[in-house]
Amino acid sequence: MKKVVVFTGAGISAESGIKTFRGGDGLWENHRIEDVATPQAWIADRNLVLEFYNQRRKQLYEVEPNQAHIDIAKLEKYFNVHVITQNVDDLHERAGSSRVLHLHGELKKVRSTIDSNLIYTLDGWELKDGDICEKGSQLRPHIVWFGEDVPSMNRAMMITQTADVFIVIGTSLAVYPAANLLHYAVKATNKYLIDPNAELPYDVHDFNIIKSTAVVGVHKLLKKLIADYV
Secondary structure, three states, X not given: OOEEEEEEOHHHHHOOOOOXXXXXXXXXXXXXXXXXXXXXXXXXXXXXXXXXXXXXXXXXXXXXXXXXXXXXXXXXXXXXXXXXXXXXXXHHHHHOOOOEEEOOEEEEEEEEOOOOOOEEEOOOOXXXXXXXXXXXXXEEEXXXXXXXXXXXXXXXXXXXXXXXXXXXXXXXXXXXXXXXXXXXXXXXXXXXXXXXXXXXXXXXXXXXXXXXXXXXHHHXXXXXXXXXXX
């Protein structure tokens, strides 16, 4: 069974109604990134950071997976599919994908501020100042903030290295180290980039570009992959 690795970014979730965090003005929901998504922000104004992610989490409970998420999950009937995502939502899992690796954390999870191995699924959408782990420390969003290491990156590179087909969907390829994954798809004989504004880095050339939304592009590619390989 061929191994298909799907690498997704904010564009796929935008079609479910999730706002892409970084707007054209460089702000996230009218906040500077430095004020809500860095370790320094957590120290400077914990309540602002908590409220920012509470609102993102609340919105997540109000949206559903779109057809692109569903079509990716359908690929598991025919291929060994691994999803690597920059997104912190759970829409891939809710659509039925069984192997999902989150590079930048998970919005519905929280973790201890003194022991990063203590990770919990939050009951509901609200994390409050004073909510503590079993060791007595404040809980924080289980999110990889700017300036923090990406602990799942090595695993993502290993998965990508063994892909027969590599598909990139809905990402600007501007966030590193995640964007470096393109250079690890060395075994893949077929590579695809699906995005309305698809543009490859200057040193990447061997991708088939599909300039469309995730919903349209993934559905088109699903039919092609089944025809070519099944």
